[in-house]
Amino acid sequence: SAQDVDEVLWIADNHNVTITTFGDMMRVPGSKESLYQAQGRGVDVQVIYGISDAIKLAEENPEKEFLFFSVGFETTSCVTAAEVIRTKLPNFSIYASHKLIPPAMELLMQRDDLEFQGFLAPGHVSTIIGAKPYDFIPEKYNFPVAVAGFEPVDILLGIYALLKQFNENTSRVDNMYKRYVRHEGNVAALKTLEEAYVVADARWRGLGVWPNTGHEIADKYSHIDAKKKYEIPELETTDLHSGCICDEILVGKSKPHQCKLFNKACRPDHPIGACMVSHEGTCNVAATYEEIIWED
Ligand code: SF4
Structure with a gap:
């Protein structure tokens, strides 16, 4: 959410901390500015390829403070978790903005203003958590799920599995990404997540705080938790x-071309909203492949 960007920038401004993060985060909008814009006014923001780069920077520059801005779902947060447990550097902390997929799916199902008939469960996240955490969806909600990979043929297989369930008037979890996803998931990775984090409420951009949909760093590792290391005041933030x-696009309620800024003021080379920033963002994909998507 914008609040995460705002808080990280507040830490940088008020404690002279170098921000390290992935390139994708640079243009994600905060309430007033993105990390990229803040870099333009002199904030030290360094793009890295992995958390180990951030730790190396902290080790090589003990006189400076470093913060790793860790954003993502179970796949990304798992790598960070290993360093939460292992790293003990006085000049290094982690700002965690981690989200959980299965509880967010459940909250979507509980909304009666959304129209969808099945879930394509994400392949990368499922390599960590497995297919098992989705079992409650057909059991409790009678809703079809297919775990799918990312190659075009994987997506087609996932859609095929959903349509098959739909036609058979049944619901189950079909794992169509078996070459990477096990039912039980990656047990070692799951243990690492459980050790490093606690389940907590999380802010979703434009959607507010959703209960139990995030991971925060566990109290026993508070020495590395930037949210505890720095006393961040309550900031006035604007998500959208x-x-x-x-907010509507994220839950499938609207399509990108229904936004009046789409491909006008907001474009891949000039994103205004978060959905236009990364190559995986819905608006970015729609803008990049617009002719294919909207062709009759
Ligand atoms: S086109 Fe831009 S402004 Fe409109 S919804 Fe997408 S990200 Fe937001």
């Missing part, structure tokens, strides 16, 4: 730029 409907 005026006119941006990312």
Whole structure:
């Protein structure tokens, strides 16, 4: 959410901390500015390829403070978790903005303003958590799920599995990404997640705080938790730029071309909302492949 970007920038501004993060995060909008814009006014923001780069920077520059801005779902947060447990550097901390997929799916199902008939469960996350955490969806909600990979043929297989369940008037979890996803998941990775984090409420951009949909660093590792190391005041934040409907797009309620800023003021080379930033963002994909998507 914008609040995460705002808080990280507040830490940088008030404690002279170098921010390290992945390139994708640079243009994600905060309430007033992105990390990229803040870099332009002199904030030290360094793009890294992995948390180990951030730790190396902290080791090589003991006189400076470093913060790793860790954002993502179970796949990303798992790598960070290993360092939460292992790293003990006085000049290094982690700001965790980690989200959980299965409880977020459940909250979507509980909304009666959304129309969807099945879930394509994400392949990368499922390599960590497995297919098992989705079992409650057909059992409790009678809703079809297919775990799918990312190659075009994987997506087609996932859609095929959902349509098959739909036609058979049944619901189950079909694992169509068996070459990487096991039912039980990656047990060692799951143990690492459980050790490093506690389940907590999480802020979703434009959607507010959703209960039990995030991971925060566990109290026993508070020495590395930037949210505990720095006393961050309550900041006034704005999640969505005026006119941006990312909140509706994220839950499938609207399509990108229904936003009046789409491909006009908001473009891949000039993103205004978060959905336009990364190559995986819905608006970015729609803008990049617009002719293919909207062709009749
Ligand atoms: S086109 Fe831009 S402004 Fe509109 S919803 Fe997408 S990200 Fe937000």
